[in-house]
Amino acid sequence: MAWTKNVLRVNLEAGTCTTEPLNLQWAQDYLGQRGLATKYLVSEIDPKIDPFSPKNKLIFVTGPLTGTMAATGGRYSVVTKGPLTGAIACSNSGGYFGAEMKFAGWDMVIFEGASPKPVYLLINDGKAELVDASHLWGKTVWETEEIIKTQHQDPQIRVASIGRAGENRVLYAAIVNDLHRAAGRSGVGAVMGSKNLKAVAVRGTRTDAYHLADPEAFFAATEAGKKVLAANGVTGQGLPTYGTQVLMNVINELGALPTRNHRDVQFEGAHDISGEAMHEKRPTDGKANLVTNGACFGCTIACGRISRMDPGHFSVKDKPQYHGASGGVEYEAAWALGAANGVNDLEALTYANFLCNEDGFDPITFGATVGAAMELYEMGVLTEKEVGFKLPFGSTEAMVKLAELTAKGEGFGKIMGLGSKRLCTKYGHPELSMTVKSQEFPAYDGRALQGMGLAYATNNRGACHLRGYMVSPEVLGIPVKMEPQATEGKPAMLKAFQDLTAVVDSAGICLFTTFAWGLSDIQPQIQAACEGDWSEERLLLVGERIWNLEREFNLAAGFTAKDDNLPPRLMKEPAKTGPQKGAVSKLGVMLPEYYQLRGWTPEGVPTTETRKRLGV
Amino acid sequence: MKITFKLFASLEVHLPPEARSRHRIDLEVAPGATVADVIRHQGVPPGQCAIVLVDGVWVAASEWGSRVLSEGQALAIWPPVAGG
Numbered sequence: 001m002a003w004t005k006n007v008l009r010v011n012l013e014a015g016t017c018t019t020e021p022l023n024l025q026w027a028q029d030y031l032g033q034r035g036l037a038t039k040y041l042v043s044e045i046d047p048k049i050d051p052f053s054p055k056n057k058l059i060f061v062t063g064p065l066t067g068t069m070a071a072t073g074g075r076y077s078v079v080t081k082g083p084l085t086g087a088i089a090c091s092n093s094g095g096y097f098g099a100e101m102k103f104a105g106w107d108m109v110i111f112e113g114a115s116p117k118p119v120y121l122l123i124n125d126g127k128a129e130l131v132d133a134s135h136l137w138g139k140t141v142w143e144t145e146e147i148i149k150t151q152h153q154d155p156q157i158r159v160a161s162i163g164r165a166g167e168n169r170v171l172y173a174a175i176v177n178d179l180h181r182a183a184g185r186s187g188v189g190a191v192m193g194s195k196n197l198k199a200v201a202v203r204g205t206r207t208d209a210y211h212l213a214d215p216e217a218f219f220a221a222t223e224a225g226k227k228v229l230a231a232n233g234v235t236g237q238g239l240p241t242y243g244t245q246v247l248m249n250v251i252n253e254l255g256a257l258p259t260r261n262h263r264d265v266q267f268e269g270a271h272d273i274s275g276e277a278m279h280e281k282r283p284t285d286g287k288a289n290l291v292t293n294g295a296c297f298g299c300t301i302a303c304g305r306i307s308r309m310d311p312g313h314f315s316v317k318d319k320p321q322y323h324g325a326s327g328g329v330e331y332e333a334a335w336a337l338g339a340a341n342g343v344n345d346l347e348a349l350t351y352a353n354f355l356c357n358e359d360g361f362d363p364i365t366f367g368a369t370v371g372a373a374m375e376l377y378e379m380g381v382l383t384e385k386e387v388g389f390k391l392p393f394g395s396t397e398a399m400v401k402l403a404e405l406t407a408k409g410e411g412f413g414k415i416m417g418l419g420s421k422r423l424c425t426k427y428g429h430p431e432l433s434m435t436v437k438s439q440e441f442p443a444y445d446g447r448a449l450q451g452m453g454l455a456y457a458t459n460n461r462g463a464c465h466l467r468g469y470m471v472s473p474e475v476l477g478i479p480v481k482m483e484p485q486a487t488e489g490k491p492a493m494l495k496a497f498q499d500l501t502a503v504v505d506s507a508g509i510c511l512f513t514t515f516a517w518g519l520s521d522i523q524p525q526i527q528a529a530c531e532g533d534w535s536e537e538r539l540l541l542v543g544e545r546i547w548n549l550e551r552e553f554n555l556a557a558g559f560t561a562k563d564d565n566l567p568p569r570l571m572k573e574p575a576k577t578g579p580q581k582g583a584v585s586k587l588g589v590m591l592p593e594y595y596q597l598r599g600w601t602p603e604g605v606p607t608t609e610t611r612k613r614l615g616v
Numbered sequence: 617m618k619i620t621f622k623l624f625a626s627l628e629v630h631l632p633p634e635a636r637s638r639h640r641i642d643l644e645v646a647p648g649a650t651v652a653d654v655i656r657h658q659g660v661p662p663g664q665c666a667i668v669l670v671d672g673v674w675v676a677a678s679e680w681g682s683r684v685l686s687e688g689q690a691l692a693i694w695p696p697v698a699g700g
Contacts, residue, residue, distance in 0.1 A: 233666060233696025238625065244699030246625050249639070253622075253672050253692050271639070276624060280637055331699040469700060476667065476698050481674060515698045579672030 002064035002529035003027055004105050004210050008128055010121060012195050013054065013113030017121075017128040022107050028532055029615065031539075033063035034090050035506035035546040037079035037108060041088070042549060044110075047556035051083040051187075052169065052194040054114040060101065060160070060200060061109075063508025064530050067102030067297070068212070069222045071229055072510035074099045074297025081557070082186035083194075084171045084365065084419055085437045085462040088553045091174070091188045092466070092505055093160075094296030095181030100158040103204025111195060120148070120161070120199035125206055133198040137167065140358045141176040148201045161199035162189045163359030168409035169193055170417035172365035180327025180357040181296065186439060186461050189360050218528035225513075225521050226300050232516035234478075239303040239512065240293050244331035245275030247443075247471075248339075254475060255578020256448035256484065257335070258441065260342045260393045261371035262434045262567075265445050265575045269344025273334050277346055284310050289346055291325045301512055305330060307350050315351040315400050322354055329353045329363075332465070335443035336367025337403075341374050342394035352403040359407035365419050366406060368440035370399050372420035372432055381427050387412045431568050437462035437559065446570045448580035449474045451482065451490040454590045457564045458494070460550035466511060468497040478515060484579075487586050491594035499543030506546060545614045548598075548606050552616055561604035564591060619643050619685050621654065622692035630660045645685065652680040654691055667694040 005022045023040075030036040037059040049055045058080045065073040076098030082089025101109070104125050111121075118133040136144050141163040149155050160177035166189035173189030174182040183189075212218045229235040238246060251257045252270035259267040271277060278290040287308070294304035307328025309316055316322040329337070329349050333356070337349040356363040376382035377391035384390050388411055391398045405413025415423060420440055424433040434441050439462025446453030451470030456463040465471065473482040473493055482489065500519060504511050507526055519536050527534045554563075566585050575583045595602060599610030606616065621631075621643040628636045635641045645654060651670065655662055668675045669692045675683050685691060 233664075234698045238695060238697035239699075242625050242697060246694075246697040247699035249624050250667060250694060250697065253669055253690075255672050276628070276639065465700060471700070472698070477674070478698070481676060483674070512698075512700065579669075 002210050004107050008106050008109045010111050011113050012115040015130050031506040031542050033061050033077050033506045037061035041079050042553050047553050051081045056081050058111040058191050062098050062102045066508030067099035070525050071226045071300045073508050075508050078183040078188040080191045083190050084187040085439050087437050088550045089186035091183035091185050093181050093183040095178030096297045097158040097160045097177035099297040100202045100204045104202050105206050105209045115196040118196050118198050123202040136198045141360050142358050157201050157203045159201045162192050165359045165361040166193035170361050171419050172362040174360045174362050176360045184362045212529050213531045214528045221524035221528050229300050229516050234515040235301045239301050242275040243303045243305045247331045248274035255580040256445045258445045259339045261375040265448050266578050267339040272344040273338040273346050309350050310347050313347040327357050332442050333363035336364045340367045340371040343396050343399050345396040348396045348400050355403045355407045365440045369420040376427050439463045447575050447583045447585050449484050453585040468494045487589045491590050495597050499540050502543035502546040503539050548614050548616045617687040620690040624694045626695050651683045664695045665693050666696040
């Protein structure tokens with residue numbers, strides 16, 4: 001089996017680390033990673049608890065393909081009740097941490113309680129201990145990783161940690177591993193901070209950590225999968241060369257690029273912050289922003305961006321620590337830090353992204369919150385006196401200043417750390433928060449792409465593009481082309497995407513493989529790795545079961561069908577320009593059909609028959 | 617008649633060097649020119665044209681030969697790309 005069959009349970013209050021066997025029946029029902037950890041969380045916590053209560057749990061989890069030869073098999077997730085949304089939170093990260101955890105012999109680490117003082121968990125294969133982290137509290141992610149590696153004299157220790165944002169409970173704080181890969185969304189880092197847990201450091205050297213069910217078939221299946229990725233134009237050429245950032249101009253041309261807090265759907269500065277621009281030589285120093293691409297463990301795509309800033313840029317002029325190469329902007333970050341607030345300075349976006357990595361906070365929610373604050377400022381609701389400086393749309397200086405304040409938890413940065421829903425509510429305009437379930441939209445306008453609007457509204461972790469990426473059919477023509485404004489067939493396509501994505505997120509591989517892989521490419525890899533029947537039909541049933549389990553958690557937490565909604569701006573204010581001009585969301589047309597396809601009542605509750613069929 | 621012709625990502629090499637940074641040129645085409653005519657005339661490998669938009673609206677490969685361009689329209693083309 002590709003599971004290690006070992007769970008590490010860490011009681012932070014008592015300071016104990018205990019081992020227990022993985023529930024193999026649950027592994028058969030939920031596969032691993034996202035699905036399996038959700039099953040554990042749902043079984044162990046009251047959905048109504050305060051996310052910062054010691055009663056909340058924080059689960060680090062790998063999938064059966066994590067740490068194997070499967071292409072992109074390096075993923076891990078962090079599952080908890082999220083503080084930004086109050087809903088189930090599951091954040092997925094790449095890098096090398098997940099594989100290391102598997103090599104140490106653990107499928108899952110469950111943190112419970114809260115430590116009376118700052119600690120970090122040190123795992124060395126089968127040995128796990130809590131170590132005093134007083135000297136690390138107040139340090140950034142980058143400092144923390146370096147100190148731990150130096151302290152233990154082992155540069156190969158992999159570290160996942162929180163920065164000052166997590167310590168300060170910024171509601172969208174991330175957990176960052178390998179310096180610039182992050183479990184980024186929904187505030188999993190703030191829950192970690194609430195538990196006084198600074199980091200998880202792991203070194204895994206076991207060669208017997210797991211056993212593949214059929215090694216020969218696994219090698220054949222993974223080899224075939226890698227050939228498919230290499231031959232595909234997107235995964236073999238487009239993503240390695242331009243990264244996700246190549247979408248900036250595509251989405252702008254299509255009139256689906258949310259701009260200035262979704263007031264507009266096209267950004268005049270899109271080119272300046274695009275993937276193509278990252279390749280171009282700067283007039284200031286003659287060098288390109290992009291240094292090279294990078295890959296996570298086992299990845300044959302290598303979409304990651306490694307950037308180096310212009311050392312003369314105002315934001316880093318006297319800060320040599322930012323002059324080296326580090327994680328550059330991906331599409332979502334570039335959009336949020338740029339178009340969402342009208343800033344077209346690629347160097348400033350790169351700096352703000354460095355800060356998000358360095359102190360661990362989600363650039364999507366942060367950037368979108370800047371956009372909301374700028375709109376409040378332009379309306380005269382938020383004043384220069386309150387913020388401490390001018391905050392008009394398009395102000396590079398203001399965006400950079402807010403990133404610095406949020407990272408440090410100083411001044412107006414404290415309010416920024418609450419996210420846009422609480423910010424806009426505080427100033428009397430909750431309708432200006434571009435969120436679903438209090439989590440900010442990513443980089444696609446839900447009016448311009450009707451399927452994405454439905455995906456946002458129904459997403460179990462709030463607005464997010466990674467649970468049902470309808471951009472594929474609506475923009476890229478993968479697997480078939482669907483017109484952006486059409487509604488027919490979208491609920492069914494979205495349901496299929498959501499269920500398949502739940503499988504991918506539970507397997508230990510990267511969602512980006514699905515630009516080239518279908519379920520028929522993934523299934524043989526899971527089948528050869530894991531004992532049991534893992535037919536395509538069964539895998540989709542597992543995906544559907546995971547989706548419904550997450551839904552049940554949210555319903556028990558107090559969410560209702562009313563929360564499957566979009567902000568009034570997307571429902572009532574037509575897109576102003578471009579090919580989608582005049583569009584508003586047709587959510588009301590699609591949602592009833594979606595509920596029906598899901599086997600839910602008109603109130604969005606799984607029927608008794610659905611619950612019975614899925615065993616939820 | 618004049619149209620705007622835009623090439624992005626790796627396709628920008630099919631634009632004149634001075635136009636590559638902005639990804640666009642103004643192009644004089646014969647009245648009645650189709651999407652396929654422009655792609656052929658500009659020497660862009662059709663197999664590399666994955667996303668083809670006229671004024672931001674998708675044109676399927678099966679329609680390139682019949683889709684006639686009008687004065688002032690923008691034809692934008694990308695190779696296989698994706699994001700997320």
